[in-house]
Amino acid sequence: MFNEKPSKGVEVALQQLAALMPGEQLDALGSDEERVARYLRYNPFLSPKAVGEYLGDKKDFSQRVLGAYVRSFELAPLPYLSALRVYLESFRPVGEAQVIDRYIDQWCTHYLQSNAHAEKAIFASHDALFTLTYSVIMLNVDLHSPVLVDRYRPRASPRLASPRRDPTV
16 A cells, blocks of 8 residues: 555554554554654565655655654764665655755754764765755766756767877867
8 A cells, every 4th residue: 555655555554553562562662753764664565666755745744754764774884975875775766856855954964963973074064965965866866867868968078089189189
């Protein structure tokens, strides 16, 4: 059900979990947001696209789930690009700029908190990390998206590709 209608699937999953577990065991699993975040992250039968749709939803509960989802990653020992790759490989980011903004903002906050104890801070601020991360994602979309027209992709200059270079040029 989740893969067709993510919001309804989460609602049903929470109801089934509440029906199967006594209150104490259910409370031990954390808040509803944490339970849903674990369900989305560790359930191999969920579509990465549906997970991305749910996490990108602007509803308040979905945003709290996104926060719990991001905090489920251990980012402290990882370099910047590895940490970003681990996060983005766990779901398929879908949507327009505002949705991507929500994914990145939560991740940047968690990444900075996870690496706050590092001796040498790589990023001066949340804004610097956010700008770099957004740029990396957009450049990868431009480079790898089959939807984009080839004329927008960078090409090597024919002069540089030529085996014989004309010294007068």
